[in-house]
Amino acid sequence: MELQIKEGISAAFAALYNHSISAEEIALQATRKDFAGTYTLVTFPYGRISKLNPEQTGQAIGEYLKANLSNVVADYNVVKGFLNLELSEGSQVNLFAKIFNGANVADSPVFSIEEKNRTVVVEYSSPNTNKPLHLGHLRNNFLGNSVARILKANGNKVVKVQIINDRGIHICKSMVAWLKFGEGETPEAAGIKGDHLVGKYYVAFDKAYKEEIAALVADGVEKEAAEKQAPIFVEAQEMLLKWEAKDPEVYSLWEKMNGWVYEGFEDTYQRMGVDFDKLYYESDTYLIGRDRVMEGLEKGVFYKKEDGSIWVDLTDEGLDQKLLLRSDGTSVYMTQDIGTAIMRYEDYPDLSQLIYTVGNEQEYHFKVLFLILKKLGYEWAEACYHLSYGMVDLPSGKMKSREGTVVDADDLIQQMADTAKSRTEELGKIEGFTEEQANALYETLGLGAIKYFLLKVDPKKRMLFNPEESIEFQGNTGPFIQYTYARISAIVRKAVQLDIDIAAIDYNQITDLHETERDLIYAISQYPEKLALAANEYSPAVVAQYVYDIAKEYNRFYAEVSIFSEDDVEKRKFRVGLSALAAETIKVNMNLLGINVPNRM
């Protein structure tokens, strides 16, 4: 449809002004609500071709389209430099019929996207294993998972991965504290999720550490020195050394506590509805990174300082010098990231892109990482992309685990499910549900609310979460869209009961389209374009905005047009069909966000 019009405009330029302009070069936009029409051509730029003012240009092209493309363009109007095109009813009904092929809406030609023969790795989540997931991780996971779904829907092969930061001083801290204060406590015995239990000892470490520092300072030790001397800190450092030496006792404790954390994470991931195709462990990848850094040193890409530490000089690129290996030969964060990237390209040699879903606080880190990979001679360094997203702030500012201002992921999900429950019970619309069905619904609604809340905002921007106000269920929210889907489901169910056969609509009988029907068809037809935009910008927010528009448009139709009390049989069928198509569009797009939709609520 859109292409037809663009081609028509292109033909108009050729016929009227003997000027060649391709259909792809022509940009159409949606007509604003307060003017008649569906598509709008901005004519300001074309004045030098037509040698007319914008208004006259619009008139001329509009007239040409009306005369030569009358099956699509029924009429037009010109307001200043804007040519608004009003589509013929027949073409809109036609468009609907094309999308809604009567069988399975998801398979309609308009909705099927070309396969691109590209493989993309999307990394997300990648938490440290010393504490449970929080709200920031939720944004990360939902974003990465949704981008993976969007890229897949847009014709890419997608591999979802994460790197598990399972080694380092932070885990040793939890381990030391557990040995000191834990008295052999296990998740089973304590009835606490494994990740929360380990997180508890991480906090315990910090508390003890602070007390020791305070005691030392009271004895007259300088604060900085106290931070390094505190016995519990020294213990943690010793444990890290033992771990690197693979001391059996330390190693088995490390495996045990990491195991608890993985079990806890797995529960949370499952509840969140995210998963991974492949896991990488830092405890594996840091060794490869170290080897490649040594190779780079031999090749002269890096240099060694007198103390034995190894560095890369990026001052020519406008950046600083960066440490790659400590003087004692142990690796830093960058070392393992080099190793991880190389491993991934070994695992997937035909990779077109490697996407890192990581917060924007690490922009500098990834800039450096990609430059280093390039310096090491990996051509694919160009194909690495940092999908950088903004932090989730609280009204009090940044979340800080040490100050106890983090919003725990498990708690938040539970809280939202509880809200869904009380809200549903208030409205009393699910009589006949078993308890199991009801609980599944609360879960669907609660998760839908959080996911939509976190995904509707442009990923690049930082956003605010106010725990006091909680997440809404009305207006521009997940449950509102889910509600719209449930509403339509009720209509489709009733249509089946009434034997209304939407597979056989006589489209010739469909005339006098209501304004809301036209708008709805237009909105639905935008799907492939929105999907492509979302994929190009790695932005689920585009999808969220779009699916909200569809839901709003449908509810307007629902309020203004009656379906079952319509006398005309074909119109009745058409409206049920349009409803079903709207529902399918909502479902497909919500799934791109990782959100499920209920049949009743």
Added chain:
RNA sequence: GGUCCCUUAGCUCAAUUGGAUAGAGCAACUGCCUUCUAAGCAGUAGGUUUCAGGUUCGAUUCCUGAAGGGAUCACCA
């Protein structure tokens, strides 16, 4: 201090990538359930797009400068 990012209605966010009178939701107010789910729909009110310049037919969008906020610049991750 260097580099990068942000600032749009009381609040949370949009704005088709330079286009029309800057739009939604929440909060406030007014209508609409005897008809398909009112978690809905319609309406009222709310703006010097942080400020000052510039570029052009046209700027929330691009450029320069200023103010306020944030991130980062570790032998941390």
